[in-house]
Amino acid sequence: MTKDKKNPNELLYITSGEMYQPYRYTLSSLSGRFLTEIKEKKKFLGVKCPECGRVYVPPRAVCGRCYARMNEMVQVSDEGEVVACAIVEFGFVDPSTGIERPVPYGTAFIRLDGADTALSHFLDCVDREKLKVGARVRAVFEEERTGSIMDIKHFEVID
Amino acid sequence: MGRRAAIVGFGQTKGSSSRRDVTGVELINEAVRAALADAGLGIGDIDAVVIGNMDHFEGVNYVDMWSVEGSGGVMKPVFKVTTGGTTGTSVAISAYYHVASGMFDRVLAIGWEKNSESDTTGAIITAYDPFWERPNMAGAIGGLAVDASRYMHDYGATERDGARVTVRERLHALNNPFAHLQQEWMRGKDAVFLVDALVASKENKVLAYPLRMSDMCPRTDAAAALIFAAEGTAEKIAPIPAWVLAVANRHNFVYYGDLDWSRNETLEAAAKKVFATAGIREPLKEVDVCELYLPYSYAGLAWMESIGFCGPGQGPQLLWDGVTDMDGELPVNPSGGVMSSNPIGATGIIRVGEAAIQIMRKAGTRQVGKDVNVAMATGFGGCYWADVMLLGRKKPV
Amino acid sequence: MKMEEVAVVGAGQTVFGFDRKETFEELVFEAATAALSDAGGSIGDIDNIVTVSNDFWDGRTISSMSVMSAAGSWNKDISTVEGDGMFGAVYGMMRTLSGSFDATLVVAHVKGSEGRMNLITNGMFDPIYQRPLGIDATISAALQARCYMERTGAGEEDFARVSVKNHGNGLRNPHAHLGMEITIDDVMRSRKISDPLKLYDCSPVSDGAAAIVLSNRRGLKRFRQKPAWIRGAAYCSDSYTLGYRDLADPRALRAAAQKAYRMAGIANPLKELDAAEVYDAYSYMELMWYEGLGLAAEGKGAELLRSGATETGGELPVNPSGGTLSAHPVLVAGLVRLIEAVLQVRGDAGRRQVPGAKRALAHGINGPCGQCHAVMIVEA
Numbered sequence: 001m002t003k004d005k006k007n008p009n010e011l012l013y014i015t016s017g018e019m020y021q022p023y024r025y026t027l028s029s030l031s032g033r034f035l036t037e038i039k040e041k042k043k044f045l046g047v048k049c050p051e052c053g054r055v056y057v058p059p060r061a062v063c064g065r066c067y068a069r070m071n072e073m074v075q076v077s078d079e080g081e082v083v084a085c086a087i088v089e090f091g092f093v094d095p096s097t098g099i100e101r102p103v104p105y106g107t108a109f110i111r112l113d114g115a116d117t118a119l120s121h122f123l124d125c126v127d128r129e130k131l132k133v134g135a136r137v138r139a140v141f142e143e144e145r146t147g148s149i150m151d152i153k154h155f156e157v158i159d
Numbered sequence: 160m161g162r163r164a165a166i167v168g169f170g171q172t173k174g175s176s177s178r179r180d181v182t183g184v185e186l187i188n189e190a191v192r193a194a195l196a197d198a199g200l201g202i203g204d205i206d207a208v209v210i211g212n213m214d215h216f217e218g219v220n221y222v223d224m225w226s227v228e229g230s231g232g233v234m235k236p237v238f239k240v241t242t243g244g245t246t247g248t249s250v251a252i253s254a255y256y257h258v259a260s261g262m263f264d265r266v267l268a269i270g271w272e273k274n275s276e277s278d279t280t281g282a283i284i285t286a287y288d289p290f291w292e293r294p295n296m297a298g299a300i301g302g303l304a305v306d307a308s309r310y311m312h313d314y315g316a317t318e319r320d321g322a323r324v325t326v327r328e329r330l331h332a333l334n335n336p337f338a339h340l341q342q343e344w345m346r347g348k349d350a351v352f353l354v355d356a357l358v359a360s361k362e363n364k365v366l367a368y369p370l371r372m373s374d375m376c377p378r379t380d381a382a383a384a385l386i387f388a389a390e391g392t393a394e395k396i397a398p399i400p401a402w403v404l405a406v407a408n409r410h411n412f413v414y415y416g417d418l419d420w421s422r423n424e425t426l427e428a429a430a431k432k433v434f435a436t437a438g439i440r441e442p443l444k445e446v447d448v449c450e451l452y453l454p455y456s457y458a459g460l461a462w463m464e465s466i467g468f469c470g471p472g473q474g475p476q477l478l479w480d481g482v483t484d485m486d487g488e489l490p491v492n493p494s495g496g497v498m499s500s501n502p503i504g505a506t507g508i509i510r511v512g513e514a515a516i517q518i519m520r521k522a523g524t525r526q527v528g529k530d531v532n533v534a535m536a537t538g539f540g541g542c543y544w545a546d547v548m549l550l551g552r553k554k555p556v
Numbered sequence: 557m558k559m560e561e562v563a564v565v566g567a568g569q570t571v572f573g574f575d576r577k578e579t580f581e582e583l584v585f586e587a588a589t590a591a592l593s594d595a596g597g598s599i600g601d602i603d604n605i606v607t608v609s610n611d612f613w614d615g616r617t618i619s620s621m622s623v624m625s626a627a628g629s630w631n632k633d634i635s636t637v638e639g640d641g642m643f644g645a646v647y648g649m650m651r652t653l654s655g656s657f658d659a660t661l662v663v664a665h666v667k668g669s670e671g672r673m674n675l676i677t678n679g680m681f682d683p684i685y686q687r688p689l690g691i692d693a694t695i696s697a698a699l700q701a702r703c704y705m706e707r708t709g710a711g712e713e714d715f716a717r718v719s720v721k722n723h724g725n726g727l728r729n730p731h732a733h734l735g736m737e738i739t740i741d742d743v744m745r746s747r748k749i750s751d752p753l754k755l756y757d758c759s760p761v762s763d764g765a766a767a768i769v770l771s772n773r774r775g776l777k778r779f780r781q782k783p784a785w786i787r788g789a790a791y792c793s794d795s796y797t798l799g800y801r802d803l804a805d806p807r808a809l810r811a812a813a814q815k816a817y818r819m820a821g822i823a824n825p826l827k828e829l830d831a832a833e834v835y836d837a838y839s840y841m842e843l844m845w846y847e848g849l850g851l852a853a854e855g856k857g858a859e860l861l862r863s864g865a866t867e868t869g870g871e872l873p874v875n876p877s878g879g880t881l882s883a884h885p886v887l888v889a890g891l892v893r894l895i896e897a898v899l900q901v902r903g904d905a906g907r908r909q910v911p912g913a914k915r916a917l918a919h920g921i922n923g924p925c926g927q928c929h930a931v932m933i934v935e936a
């Protein structure tokens with residue numbers, strides 16, 4: 001309950017309290033294999049459309065363009081190209097953890113070599129000169145890996 | 160085309176950062192009353208209601224049910240349409256289909272949001288995939304920043320070009336009593352002076368390069384409602400109904416990482432479809448006014464190209480030439496646009512309503528000087544999704 | 557108003573169950589491709605799409621985003637209804653009648669197993685006055701069940717009889733989650749959930765997806781399936797605040813049903829319908845919906861059930877599929893009711909077929925205690 005500062009007799013809000021809505025998000029077999037490959041081999045897998053041949057990373061079941069079910073997983077590189085990037089300089093609360101992420105940090109969409117779509121992740125770099133569309137980057141993995149997208153620590157800018 | 164339909168009434172609440180004097184249901188009711196009054200109708204004249212918002216911005220599930228006592232939906236047909244940022248336009252499009260289907264004669268379309276009741280950035284982040292994209296998306300701002308950086312890279316656009324869009328929206332908002340952001344200090348000042356001031360300002364903080372505070376839309380509490388009516392009924396309600404000429408949308412994408420970053424292909428495709436339906440060959444000449452869902456400044460450059468108002472990379476030129484200002488060839492966002500008010504679920508309804516009142520000549524201090532025969536409204540949201548509605552003064556053939 | 561012509565020409569549903577391993581995308585693709593193949597068409601024959609999902613159930617904002625590819629959205633018009641799948645079907649019907657499109661795919665999904673039903677349905681109650689009381693779908697249903705008992709004299713055994721009938725029917729439906737051979741005693745002795753409702757009075761939380769293909773007359777040539785024509789369709793919402801409603805009086809359903817009957821030219825639904833699929837989220841609801849649908853006189857829902865009229869082989873079999881009690885994928889369930897009605901009038905309902913069924917009713921609900929009702933009548 002929040003009271004008005006100027007008029008303490010007026011009630012303004014009630015809060016939802018520590019409302020907690022837990023979910024168990026399903027991993028498809030494709031996503032399960034993708035995460036396992038990172039956890040165990042530090043390698044990336046994409047899924048290939050049997051009709052148009054596009055390789056999707058992260059993997060998903062359906063190629064939207066062809067309306068085809070995809071099952072074939074193919075290995076793609078742990079290096080790739082930045083197709084879009086930003087340096088985030090404002091703080092916000094991460095809804096998954098409730099923790100405010102320290103700023104600044106680099107965020108980017110990275111097209112891994114061998115893939116047709118881009119994966120979003122963090123970059124270790126906040127240097128505007130280096131962090132550019134077209135920059136070459138490589139994945140850096142965590143030592144302790146648990147089977148989550150956060151097993152990738154971030155991508156680092158190479159050359 | 161099915162049965163012809165037109166917009167005959169529009170109502171909105173004044174945008175503000177926090178409407179703490181009302182609940183969501185009361186806010187909805189304010190907009191509904193305003194729309195009914197505008198059309199000279201009572202709630203008893205309404206045959207069906209369609210409503211939309213984004214659940215997690217207020218944390219209310221089944222909003223269509225929760226709001227009936229404010230929306231006027233008690234003992235009426237009601238359901239909810241929601242598609243993220245495009246919700247408002249999707250609701251308006253749905254109301255159009257309600258009428259075009261022949262099932263209803265007078266339909267109320269409502270969009271609303273009380274962004275002040277939650278953390279918008281947090282709620283937007285949860286739109287992204289929980290495994291892949293959610294952990295490192297900084298809400299809408301991060302996604303839009305990567306997009307802006309891409310446009311600058313491709314066409315050599317500058318921060319000043321972005322700021323020029325901001326200046327247009329802010330100056331227009333000063334004519335709109337319902338706009339949330341009213342920057343009085345800008346009134347009457349020269350556009351170039353204002354662009355320089357925004358780019359040089361130290362208070363104008365960088366959020367995610369190249370985006371600064373001034374490039375973004377606010378979080379707004381507001382509701383808006385439209386009334387659609389069928390041919391035969393519409394003419395009796397409104398002296399100048401705003402006829403729906405064409406609607407289209409494209410929601411192709413599942414992941415942000417799937418986009419072709421060099422173009423807004425959903426907006427391109429949806430615009431192409433409405434122009435083909437309405438027989439428009441030269442959009443810049445034939446469209447008289449636009450209310451575009453531009454959630455941030457750089458969209459005012461690139462998306463003009465996507466719609467086909469100019470060629471690739473020519474957005475800045477169009478803007479600096481004054482084409483999109485109030486007295487230009489194609490005034491864009493006489494209302495001040497999304498950058499001046501963004502009550503997310505209502506935003507698209509406001510775009511459509513503001514386009515409609517230009518045709519109906521009810522836009523008051525923000526009425527454009529030229530004759531308005533064709534007006535365009537767009538919605539943006541989701542994963543680069545686009546909704547488009549084209550309205551006209553003449554009934555479609 | 558007389559209906560313009562629109563038909564269901566394809567239907568697909570997944571098997572419903574708890575903890576299905578597939579993602580939303582995979583379930584939607586499974587149901588959508590099943591509906592397309594049932595129609596004898598492909599995604600290229602579809603002009604536009606309506607998806608049905610809910611952000612609370614899916615645990616993400618813009619829940620429709622994850623199924624855009626699976627629903628076949630690429631370069632097509634598409635929109636999303638948040639509510640029961642029957643309302644998605646209604647919107648799909650409007651779009652098919654609008655003149656803009658000839659064929660519409662409607663697809664709904666849910667994975668009830670991913671979230672917490674009580675928390676998610678608590679979220680539909682007023683945050684100021686009701687949520688702090690912990691009210692959810694089941695607790696509010698118990699309030700309604702008690703009101704209904706008081707008004708009509710129906711007893712817990714009557715509710716149990718619905719459960720026995722529908723769970724028994726579910727055994728003949730390969731898509732059902734929970735078909736069971738049980739007795740009234742089994743229901744009466746099952747664990748109390750929220751008095752007077754016991755475990756077997758409550759539907760299970762199910763995962764799955766369902767899809768239909770709608771076509772107007774012009775679109776029919778694209779498909780090979782026998783059309784099930786929609787002869788009547790109407791929907792209506794009651795008040796939201798439970799305290800403003802007479803919980804035992806389904807007046808919104810009565811209004812929707814009467815309108816749908818007028819459109820379909822039905823004067824005596826009990827006689828003129830051959831099968832009905834109603835939204836029995838809780839056993840007692842079926843009895844209330846009998847009254848709202850005009851199958852039973854006011855207060856006579858239990859009597860109709862006891863007469864055997866709604867059993868398999870009765871005058872009007874209700875929920876031959878096993879109903880929502882046998883599988884309750886929230887949001888999807890209303891669309892499943894429509895699909896089951898379509899299968900009945902096509903004669904394709906397999907072991908749950910009502911012999912010779914030509915005209916069937918489907919019913920969906922939205923909101924707490926059946927606040928909003930949609931009714932459709934389909935005919936072969």
Ligand SMILES: [Zn+2]
Nearest residue numbers: 049052063066
């Ligand atoms: Zn493909």
